[in-house]
Amino acid sequence: MTVAKDRKALPAKLLSKLPAGSLRVLQISDTHLYADATERLAGLNTDQSLLQLLQHARNNILPVDLVLVTGDLVHDATASGYQRLRDHLLTLDAQTYCIPGNHDLNPVLADNINCNRISTDTLHKHENWAMIMLDSTIPGKVKGHLNNEQLGRLKSALDDHPEYNILISLHHQPVPLGSAWIDKLALDNPDDLFSILDQHNNVRGVLWGHAHQPYDGERNGVKLMGSPSTCIQFKPGQDEFGIHQSPPGLRWLALLPDGRIETDIEYRSNTPTELDLASTGY
Ligand SMILES: [Fe+2]
Numbered sequence: 001m002t003v004a005k006d007r008k009a010l011p012a013k014l015l016s017k018l019p020a021g022s023l024r025v026l027q028i029s030d031t032h033l034y035a036d037a038t039e040r041l042a043g044l045n046t047d048q049s050l051l052q053l054l055q056h057a058r059n060n061i062l063p064v065d066l067v068l069v070t071g072d073l074v075h076d077a078t079a080s081g082y083q084r085l086r087d088h089l090l091t092l093d094a095q096t097y098c099i100p101g102n103h104d105l106n107p108v109l110a111d112n113i114n115c116n117r118i119s120t121d122t123l124h125k126h127e128n129w130a131m132i133m134l135d136s137t138i139p140g141k142v143k144g145h146l147n148n149e150q151l152g153r154l155k156s157a158l159d160d161h162p163e164y165n166i167l168i169s170l171h172h173q174p175v176p177l178g179s180a181w182i183d184k185l186a187l188d189n190p191d192d193l194f195s196i197l198d199q200h201n202n203v204r205g206v207l208w209g210h211a212h213q214p215y216d217g218e219r220n221g222v223k224l225m226g227s228p229s230t231c232i233q234f235k236p237g238q239d240e241f242g243i244h245q246s247p248p249g250l251r252w253l254a255l256l257p258d259g260r261i262e263t264d265i266e267y268r269s270n271t272p273t274e275l276d277l278a279s280t281g282y
Pocket of ligand 1: 030032071072101210211212229
């Protein structure tokens with residue numbers, strides 16, 4: 001089947017007409033919560049921004065089968081930040097997997113986010129799809145790297161699941177975005193990732209966050225998908241850091257039984273008025 005790319009059609013309508021065996025997924029990225037729920041990032045209250053976007057998802061997208069949270073969960077990596085995020089994510093009522101971003105601290109994240117429906121596990125299988133979650137963080141650094149342990153785990157997971165359609169998630173973008181400052185902070189060894197993917201013909205997509213902007217591309221038949229943040233967006237296509245006047249957003253995906261992926265970005269309908277557009281960093 002073909003799902004119409006009609007921006008006027010609500011994703012919920014599209015997602016309700018999928019063939020049996022399809023998987024409905026929500027990607028949430030770069031929530032940047034703080035210990036203090038009133039804290040702002042570039043003028044925007046990240047807690048309220050996430051809550052409003054989740055309400056938008058509730059009205060327009062849900063229910064989904066799976067939620068993937070792709071890093072920078074808590075800006076100050078605090079236990080209370082993760083606990084509040086956990087409580088917000090539980091309202092989506094779906095199995096949820098979280099991977100770290102450069103702002104996260106793995107032990108604090110794992111200790112405070114794991115519960116009955118939220119997990120830091122790195123593999124999830126549903127019908128004929130397998131999701132592989134990778135940790136691309138380098139402790140103390142902003143840029144990303146897939147170390148030998150992560151690359152070995154990826155290779156083993158792919159070798160073990162040749163009959164599954166594969167969706168891979170990581171925090172850092174593995175492709176240049178044409179914006180010098182964020183390209184310097186990308187995954188620094190994308191060739192190691194792609195050389196493994198090239199040895200398998202069942203990888204269907206790669207998902208990331210980090211760049212706070214959407215990206216939709218393709219490489220050797222694999223969909224490459226970057227997603228906006230649930231709070232501030234970075235101005236695309238310019239070499240210096242800048243805040244883009246774009247609403248918070250998330251990505252929905254429909255994973256079809258034949259291996260195809262239907263996907264689009266869904267933005268909150270109104271642009272936040274409190275954004276500090278003169279902000280020079282985050
Ligand atoms: Fe981020």
